[in-house]
Each structure stands twice: as structure tokens, then as C-alpha cells.
Amino acid sequence: MKKIAIITITVLLSISLYAQSDVNTDSVKIREIYTEALKNGRSYNWLNQLTKKVGHRLAGSEGDKNAVAWAKAELEKLGLTKVWLQPVTVPHWIRGDKEEAYIKTKYGKFNVNIRALGGSIATPKKGLLADVIEVKSLEEVEKLGDKVKGKIVFYNRAMPAERIETMSAYGATVDQRVYGAAVAGKYGAVGAIVRSMSTKIDNVPHTGTMRYGDIDENQKIPTAAISTNGAEMLSNLLKQKGEMELQFYFKQNCENLPDTQSFNVIGELKGLHFPDEIILVGGHLDSWDLGEGAHDDGAGVVQSMEVLRLFKDLKIKPKRTIRVVLFANEEFGLSGGTTYAAEAKKNKEKHIVALESDAGGFTPRGFGITSNDNNYNQILEWKSLFEPYNIHIFARGGGGADIGPLKNQDNVLLGLKPDSQRYFDYHHTEVDVFEAVNKRELELGAASMASIIYLFDQYGIK
Amino acid sequence: MKKIAIITITVLLSISLYAQSDVNTDSVKIREIYTEALKNGRSYNWLNQLTKKVGHRLAGSEGDKNAVAWAKAELEKLGLTKVWLQPVTVPHWIRGDKEEAYIKTKYGKFNVNIRALGGSIATPKKGLLADVIEVKSLEEVEKLGDKVKGKIVFYNRAMPAERIETMSAYGATVDQRVYGAAVAGKYGAVGAIVRSMSTKIDNVPHTGTMRYGDIDENQKIPTAAISTNGAEMLSNLLKQKGEMELQFYFKQNCENLPDTQSFNVIGELKGLHFPDEIILVGGHLDSWDLGEGAHDDGAGVVQSMEVLRLFKDLKIKPKRTIRVVLFANEEFGLSGGTTYAAEAKKNKEKHIVALESDAGGFTPRGFGITSNDNNYNQILEWKSLFEPYNIHIFARGGGGADIGPLKNQDNVLLGLKPDSQRYFDYHHTEVDVFEAVNKRELELGAASMASIIYLFDQYGIK
Structure with missing residues (x-):
């Protein structure tokens, strides 16, 4: 009886093991x-x-x-x-108070939505107002060199809509967010504003990580993402800069603990x-x-x-x-x-x-x-x-x-x-x-x- | 010169036709x-x-x-x-005023969201209050026959969630919406309420077309879709019907012009x-x-x-x-x-x-x-x-x-x-x-x- 039981179990086990590779x-x-x-x-x-x-x-x-x-x-x-x-x-890292930002022109101020990038330092307490220079890449800033000194660098390369996978479009643009502040800071810029990594045109800023790398402490500048709508507006207004007397203002009090x-x-x-x-x-x-x-x-x-x-x-x-x-x-x-x-x-x-x-x-x-x-x-x-x-x-x-x-x-x-x-x-x-x-x-x-x-x-x- | 031009055009045309099938x-x-x-x-x-x-x-x-x-x-x-x-x-067909519906119990009335189905007739002006009988299919109503007389038939077969294509799940349930009123009306029901064709549980009723087919004019009964949340609530309360003294009320004044x-x-x-x-x-x-x-x-x-x-x-x-x-x-x-x-x-x-x-x-x-x-x-x-x-x-x-x-x-x-x-x-x-x-x-x-x-x-x- 016991033997039969063992044989039965063995057979059943074999069947079950066999079935499992089917x-x-x-x-x-x-x-x-x-x-x-x-x-x-x-x-x-x-x-x-x-x-x-x-x-x-x-x-x-x-x-x-x-x-x-x-x-x-x-x-x-x-x-x-x-x-x-x-x-x-x-x-x-803590974000602190809600960020503030506007485009200042001689016709008035236009509020835009920004969010500090993760790891960024704060602006001065009263915020930061400066001329803006729009660029499409880190390389462009490297070429501009000292010309960005004292300015806010505005990275505005959009995610390429024609890529079928949005992850690929993200990969093609996110260097602006991660390294934008470090590169601009190296040449004396006072802030970096980055177009949000999004395929959509709306008022929602997209935060994300940024890195200062090994630049000097005094080269570190505050950086934030601007909504795609805000980026389009800023870019359009910059095209008429001569008349506009355009400057950008932002304030954030984030902190690395x-x-x-x-x-x-x-x-x-x-x-x-x-x-x-x-x-x-x-x-x-x-x-x-x-x-x-x-x-x-x-x-x-x-x-x-x-x-x-x-x-x-x-x-x-x-x-x-x-x-x-x-x-x-x-x-x-x-x-x-x-x-x-x-x-x-x-x-x-x-x-x-x-x-x-x-x-x-x-x-x-x-x-x-x-x-x-x-x-x-x-x-x-x-x-x-x-x-x-x-x-x-x-x-x-x-x-x-x-x-x-x-x-x-x-x-x-x-x-x-x-x-x-x-x-x-x-x-x-x-x-x-x-x-x-x-x-x-x-x-x-x-x-x-x-x-x-x-x-x-x-x-x-x- | 002219001849060369013609030859050139012919050659170019051939190339272009060839290229098009490439x-x-x-x-x-x-x-x-x-x-x-x-x-x-x-x-x-x-x-x-x-x-x-x-x-x-x-x-x-x-x-x-x-x-x-x-x-x-x-x-x-x-x-x-x-x-x-x-x-x-x-x-x-016009919908008329916004529909009204509630579940009446001895503990009070519970409002639910319904929408008349396209092609439905109106309820009596003051609405329709009747006992409810829950079913899962047209066949069930055919079997119940005269037992649905004077009642509101509540079709509550959910779209089968396990189907990968929701279109297929829709195909498996939409007969309730299209033919539910005609089948129930044939046996003397006074109204038909149909669970919304949706894979989501929420408060949004889904309208859609229904057909009376060739039933007698006096067999035509008003019909509406109830939200999936409403359907779940109605079904749960029906399970305690004995104690509940449950009835369903609805009012709609849609019209076929x-x-x-x-x-x-x-x-x-x-x-x-x-x-x-x-x-x-x-x-x-x-x-x-x-x-x-x-x-x-x-x-x-x-x-x-x-x-x-x-x-x-x-x-x-x-x-x-x-x-x-x-x-x-x-x-x-x-x-x-x-x-x-x-x-x-x-x-x-x-x-x-x-x-x-x-x-x-x-x-x-x-x-x-x-x-x-x-x-x-x-x-x-x-x-x-x-x-x-x-x-x-x-x-x-x-x-x-x-x-x-x-x-x-x-x-x-x-x-x-x-x-x-x-x-x-x-x-x-x-x-x-x-x-x-x-x-x-x-x-x-x-x-x-x-x-x-x-x-x-x-x-x-x-």
C-alpha cells in the first residue's frame, strides 16, 4: 500500500513537472x-x-x-x-515656498509658472531679476561663453514631437534640465530657466533632478523649469526684445539639507x-x-x-x-x-x-x-x-x-x-x-x- | 533641343514611376x-x-x-x-428635461443617475414607480415571462472585465441596451433600466440606441441607462429586498419627432x-x-x-x-x-x-x-x-x-x-x-x- 502510494506520487509529480514545461x-x-x-x-x-x-x-x-x-x-x-x-x-532637498516668476516688459509684467528643479539652490531672498538669453543647447552656451555673464540663460529646446516614443524625445532634451545650470553657471550666468520636459503645451511646469557636478560653489546658480506655455510666451516676447526691455524675474527658496x-x-x-x-x-x-x-x-x-x-x-x-x-x-x-x-x-x-x-x-x-x-x-x-x-x-x-x-x-x-x-x-x-x-x-x-x-x-x- | 527635353522628361517620369513602387x-x-x-x-x-x-x-x-x-x-x-x-x-429624437431617478426604500430615497436611451418613449408625466426585478440577460426575461408584468426590469449584466479588447466586452453585453425594453415590454413590464455599458465603476450613465422592433404600440415601455455605481447600489439593495420594500422611480420626457x-x-x-x-x-x-x-x-x-x-x-x-x-x-x-x-x-x-x-x-x-x-x-x-x-x-x-x-x-x-x-x-x-x-x-x-x-x-x- 505504502509502495503504491509512493509510486503514485512519483508519477503524479512527473506528470506535473512535465506539464509545467508545456x-x-x-x-x-x-x-x-x-x-x-x-x-x-x-x-x-x-x-x-x-x-x-x-x-x-x-x-x-x-x-x-x-x-x-x-x-x-x-x-x-x-x-x-x-x-x-x-x-x-x-x-x-526641500522646495520651500511656492516659486514666483514673471516676464517684465515695458508694457507690464506677465506671470508665468515655474518650479525649482530638484537640487537647485535658492535665489536671493528678494528674487532675481536679469536679462535673458535664449539658447537651444548646452553647446550653444559653451560657444557664447562670457556673453551669458550676469544673465539668466533660458534653455528652450522642445522635445522633438516627431519621435514616436516620447521617452526618446525626453532623452534628446533632458540634458538641458540636468546640466543647464552647471554649464551656464560656469560662464557667470546668474540663473537658468529650462523649458519643461513635456510634449504638451500647457501651464504645468515639470520639475526633475539637476546636477551642479564639480563646479565651484560660487558658480552654482538657481534653476527652475518653466511651463511650455510660459516658454513659448517668453520666446515670443524675446523676439521683440529691443522694444520690450524684457527681463525675467524668479524667486525660490529651496534648500539642500x-x-x-x-x-x-x-x-x-x-x-x-x-x-x-x-x-x-x-x-x-x-x-x-x-x-x-x-x-x-x-x-x-x-x-x-x-x-x-x-x-x-x-x-x-x-x-x-x-x-x-x-x-x-x-x-x-x-x-x-x-x-x-x-x-x-x-x-x-x-x-x-x-x-x-x-x-x-x-x-x-x-x-x-x-x-x-x-x-x-x-x-x-x-x-x-x-x-x-x-x-x-x-x-x-x-x-x-x-x-x-x-x-x-x-x-x-x-x-x-x-x-x-x-x-x-x-x-x-x-x-x-x-x-x-x-x-x-x-x-x-x-x-x-x-x-x-x-x-x-x-x-x-x- | 525639344527632342532632348522630351527624352529627359520621359526618363525622369520613368524614374519617378519606378521609385513610387519602391x-x-x-x-x-x-x-x-x-x-x-x-x-x-x-x-x-x-x-x-x-x-x-x-x-x-x-x-x-x-x-x-x-x-x-x-x-x-x-x-x-x-x-x-x-x-x-x-x-x-x-x-x-429629443431628450427633453434632465431625467430623474431614485431607489425608494423604507429607509428613504437614494438618488441615482440615469439617462434615457435614444429612441425611448417618455414615462408618464409624474414618472413611474414600480417594483424591480433584476436580470442578467434577455433570455432570463423570456423565461420569467409574465412574472415581469407591472414591474421595472433591471438588466445588470456587467461588461466582462477579463476580455482584453473592451469592444469585445461591449459586444457581449449591449443586447441588453438595444433590445431590453422590447423584450420586457412584450411581457408586460412597465419600464426597463439597463446597467451602463462601461468598464468603469462611476456615476456616469451611458446612453445609446435602443429598438422597439415590431412590438405593439402598447407594449412599448420607457427605458434608461443607470450608472454602474447606481447599478451596483440597486443590486445590493435588492438583495435585502424583503426588509427594504424597495421600488424604483424614474421620470423622463424624451420624444420621437x-x-x-x-x-x-x-x-x-x-x-x-x-x-x-x-x-x-x-x-x-x-x-x-x-x-x-x-x-x-x-x-x-x-x-x-x-x-x-x-x-x-x-x-x-x-x-x-x-x-x-x-x-x-x-x-x-x-x-x-x-x-x-x-x-x-x-x-x-x-x-x-x-x-x-x-x-x-x-x-x-x-x-x-x-x-x-x-x-x-x-x-x-x-x-x-x-x-x-x-x-x-x-x-x-x-x-x-x-x-x-x-x-x-x-x-x-x-x-x-x-x-x-x-x-x-x-x-x-x-x-x-x-x-x-x-x-x-x-x-x-x-x-x-x-x-x-x-x-x-x-x-x-x-
Whole structure:
């Protein structure tokens, strides 16, 4: 009797192991994942909590602390193997009072909307009034050299509308925001105003990080983003400058405080067969201090949490260890990601796959993939499994800022690629709020992430 | 000298004809189309005018007349070969005063949002109060038979969230809206309330067409859509009906007036080589009487106009005749489309291709195609030309309601397939307004339409 039972179990086990490497089983399982995410998904409700109860959560802020506590508590409710916090040193910049700005002409003052860039110093207390020089690139400032002395440099190169992927258009212009002040300051400019990184013409300024690099302390100048409408107005008025006697005024009292502490929030489901092979899924928990960080990156946070929730509620026992990491401080220098990778190295952890969602909670279109040829080709073999879900982009390159430091020659980094058209309507602004996210689009993203994680859990990497 | 000139012209012509059937030329031309649509597109501004200056435009309404005048005037500005109006007989239904509805219980009244369905009769002047019976299908009412007598039938089958394409989820539930009142009326029900066709849970009722068919005049009962939130509340309260003494009240004074006249608005660019081969691109100019008809189908209207604008401004001289048709009355029985097809038949016009955009102004994903195998395979050969623009769906079946009557065994019907996730957040409601449309998504749709029209103009059909 006992022998029969053992044989039966062995046969059943073999059948079950065989079935698990079957394309039909995979396609059934993936269909279950999408159905569960769309019918009983938790991601949208989590996003509602994170955006409305916690709100924005810049590294080092009160919101950041609340976000860490919220995420830890929610992960703990999922019944994972383990949930923990990993300390991370983060910068602490505060915006201070709402910024003020206007274009001064002999016909009067025109108010415009600006927002200080993250890391910028303040203007003098009474603000800063100076002549303006419009440029389209850092190179142009290098050429102008001393001619920018005493002036406010106005970077006004628009994101190229003709690029199909807005991320590519962003990449083609964001150097103005990151390095604009440093380059202008080097030549004696007194301030730098940067056209907002947006594909939309409106009154909403887009903040974001900037860096002074290694310039002298006295070369550091205050810098802010101006709304695209404001930029168009300033540029148009500058064309009539001779008559206009145009000057620009802005005031901001932001401040860089000493570094402080935050945490990566981590949870995992231990693998049954290969517990040392870690498959990571994550997003970043911090956000800018405007709006609610709904698309950037509340969406990625709740989608990553949903991946583990789907495994739990669909009773998928992972072969490998599935770990969710909600990274601290992506926006302000990536210390969450670098700390995580350094700890992983120190502990000799083996991350075979890492998937990040940090491009908004829009309809998923596919994945960006950084891997060797073998693993890339393995993913291409899964392509047809994703066809029913309109997932069609399997592009080489990509991943995510936070997981970048984990890259080695063997593993696979993945980035979820949602439709990019609306991303820069919201990115780093006060309008990046819960209401800007569509429930189904968010859920489809979570299901796509869970599906590819499921496949990597089944088959590992090559 | 003259001879040399003629030879030169002949050689140049041959080169140019050769070049036109070249894949590289096609890919360059398509890139030009997308660039022009994204950098200098007119569709978004047109949509702004149509939604904000004209507003909603139900067949037979004042808005309908204004829309016809606006569209004709705008097409005339484009410098097409010809612009004209084609008379169409349209029904004339008016909504009357804003509807009222509440759930009456012994604990008090709970107001809910409803909107009369298009074509419905009014309730008695003081409204209608009756017991409610909840059902999930027409078949259920057929089975209940006389048990619905004197009651309000509440159709509450939700759109199935697990379907990836929301259009498919709509198709699986809309019979309740179209035929619900006719079936319930046949068995003596006094009213029919239908859960809104939406994938979202909110307070916005979605109107839409309904049909009494051939039931007796005295079997016709008033019918309205209830918001999904209202439907959930009603259903939950019904579960405690015994204690609740629940009844439903609604009041509407909509009315069917005599048929009236509207117009298909038509413009064309005459073809240089095959003027008798017509390639049609269109959408429908009418909309529901709520909101501004921005996605349904303002988007399709302005995208179709933009196709001809792109041909003009890019100086593409069509070989075949490219005709834009802005159809009258799609929403209320399709008389614009049927009139157009009947006239085309009478005039022995040869429509080789017809493309409709009537699924919202969202990021385009591809096309639905109704054609013979040869033409379908021809389109598949063009697939790689669309890859840079993330156009990946080339599905069999589809087209559009307005162009359906043009189908014959030789020609090709096409429907633009935009991403469908958000469509039923807006469809037939007060929130289908200009602000719900993203400029880039709209423009990408127009460019995709112009590109496939360009290819059909170059190569014709097989």
C-alpha cells in the first residue's frame, strides 16, 4: 500500500513537472493571471491608497516615511515568506515656498509658472531679476561663453514631437534640465530657466533632478523649469526684445539639507526548488514633491506588489525566489538601487532576472530587454504567449534605473514598456495624480509583468 | 533641343514611376506623413473647434446642422477638387428635461443617475414607480415571462472585465441596451433600466440606441441607462429586498419627432491616373446629445479630414480618387451610411477601399480588415512599414458601421483599431469631451490612416 502510494506520487509529480514545461500549460496559466488581474486586481486600490493617503513622497520627506510604513504593512498582509526594510542614505532637498516668476516688459509684467528643479539652490531672498538669453543647447552656451555673464540663460529646446516614443524625445532634451545650470553657471550666468520636459503645451511646469557636478560653489546658480506655455510666451516676447526691455524675474527658496535615511521595502516568496535564484520585480517608492506620483512611480510600485499577490492568490508556488523591491530615492540620485546592488553583492545573492516598471501605468506594449543572446532568444520564443494580450514589443536594451546596478554578464534586466504617448503630460508635475491612471491599463501592466516573471520562474535563464 | 527635353522628361517620369513602387520610397513617404502629422497636425485643433464651438450634434438637432456647416467650410478651405453635401433622412429624437431617478426604500430615497436611451418613449408625466426585478440577460426575461408584468426590469449584466479588447466586452453585453425594453415590454413590464455599458465603476450613465422592433404600440415601455455605481447600489439593495420594500422611480420626457434632414459631408481629391477608383476615408459627424462627442466620433471626423490635409500639404498627388466622407446619423440607425452606399450604387461608383475611424482617438494599434485573401496578404506585406510606428494589429474582420453597406466581394473595408482600454470610460456620456483626447494619440491615428491610404493609392487592390 505504502509502495503504491509512493509510486503514485512519483508519477503524479512527473506528470506535473512535465506539464509545467508545456506551452499549453503556460498559456492557460497566463490567461489565469490576466483574468485574475482584471477581475480581482488589487493594484488600482493600492494606488488609490498610496496616492491619496500617503500622497507625494520625495526622499527624506514625511511622505517618504509614510510610504515606507504603508508599503511594509501592505506587503506583510500578503503572507509572503519574509518582508523587511533595507536602510538607504538619501539626500534631503526641500522646495520651500511656492516659486514666483514673471516676464517684465515695458508694457507690464506677465506671470508665468515655474518650479525649482530638484537640487537647485535658492535665489536671493528678494528674487532675481536679469536679462535673458535664449539658447537651444548646452553647446550653444559653451560657444557664447562670457556673453551669458550676469544673465539668466533660458534653455528652450522642445522635445522633438516627431519621435514616436516620447521617452526618446525626453532623452534628446533632458540634458538641458540636468546640466543647464552647471554649464551656464560656469560662464557667470546668474540663473537658468529650462523649458519643461513635456510634449504638451500647457501651464504645468515639470520639475526633475539637476546636477551642479564639480563646479565651484560660487558658480552654482538657481534653476527652475518653466511651463511650455510660459516658454513659448517668453520666446515670443524675446523676439521683440529691443522694444520690450524684457527681463525675467524668479524667486525660490529651496534648500539642500543634510542627508537622511530612508529604506528599500522588500518582500519575497521563497522558491521551492531553486531558492538561491532570485527573480526581482520592482519600482521606486519615492516620487517628486508635486502631485501624487501616480504614474511616476506609484504605478510601478503597486504593479510589482500585485505580481506577488497574483502568485499568492493563484496558488502558484514559485520554483525560484520571487522578490519585490520598492526602491528608495530613484529621483534624487538612485541611492536605493545602488545600496540594494551593493548589499546583494556583499551577501553573494544571485539575481537571475530583474524587472522594473517605471514608465507609467499605461497600456503595456512589451518589454525592453538587456541580456545575452541566449536569453533574448528565449524570450522571443515566448512572444506568441503574449499575442492575445497585445504585448508585441520585445526590444533589446532597457530595464530600469533602479535595477541597472544589478547587471552582470549572465542575468536578464527587463523594463515594462507601456504606451508612452501620455507619459510626459504628467511626469514630475502636480497633475500626476490617481485620476490620471486608468484601472484596466494599470492592471494589464501588472498581469504582463506577472506573466513574464512566471515564465522565468518556470524555465530560469540560459 | 525639344527632342532632348522630351527624352529627359520621359526618363525622369520613368524614374519617378519606378521609385513610387519602391519599399524605400514608401518608408520615406510614411515617415514624412507621421512627422507632418505630429509636428504640424491639424486634427487636434479641428477637434477643439468641433467639440467646443459646435458641441454635441445628435441627428436632427441644431448641433447637427452646425456640424455640417462647420465641416463643409473646413473642407472647402483645404483646396480639394470638390466638396459637397449629400442629403440624408434622419430620425429626430429629443431628450427633453434632465431625467430623474431614485431607489425608494423604507429607509428613504437614494438618488441615482440615469439617462434615457435614444429612441425611448417618455414615462408618464409624474414618472413611474414600480417594483424591480433584476436580470442578467434577455433570455432570463423570456423565461420569467409574465412574472415581469407591472414591474421595472433591471438588466445588470456587467461588461466582462477579463476580455482584453473592451469592444469585445461591449459586444457581449449591449443586447441588453438595444433590445431590453422590447423584450420586457412584450411581457408586460412597465419600464426597463439597463446597467451602463462601461468598464468603469462611476456615476456616469451611458446612453445609446435602443429598438422597439415590431412590438405593439402598447407594449412599448420607457427605458434608461443607470450608472454602474447606481447599478451596483440597486443590486445590493435588492438583495435585502424583503426588509427594504424597495421600488424604483424614474421620470423622463424624451420624444420621437418626425424624421428630418441632415447631410453626409463629402470632399475629394481627384486621382491623376485612375480617377474612377475611389478610396474612402471617414467617420461619423453625428454624436450623442451628451458631452461633446470627442472620441465618438469627433476623433474619426478630424482624423479623416487630416488624411486629405496631409496629402495636400505633403504635395502627394493621388493616382486614385481620395474621398473623405463625414457620415450623418450613425448613432440612430445608420441612415448616413446606407444613403451613401445607395447613391454610390446608383451612380455606379467603384469604391475599392473604405477606411473608417470610429473607435476613439486613442493610440492606434492597427487595423481590422474585411477583404479577400489576396488583399489581406497584400496588407500583411506592408506590415514592416508600420513597425516603426508600433502599428502591429492586422486582424481579419472589422471596418466600420458607416462603410459596411459599401462592401462587395472585391473591395477592402478597414477599421482603425486604437487601444481600446479607455473607450468605455467616455462612450456616449457627458464626459466624452475634448479634454479626454490626447493630442499625440489622435495625431498618430491620423498618420496611420493616411499611411495605409497612401499605400492603397500607390498599389490599388488585387
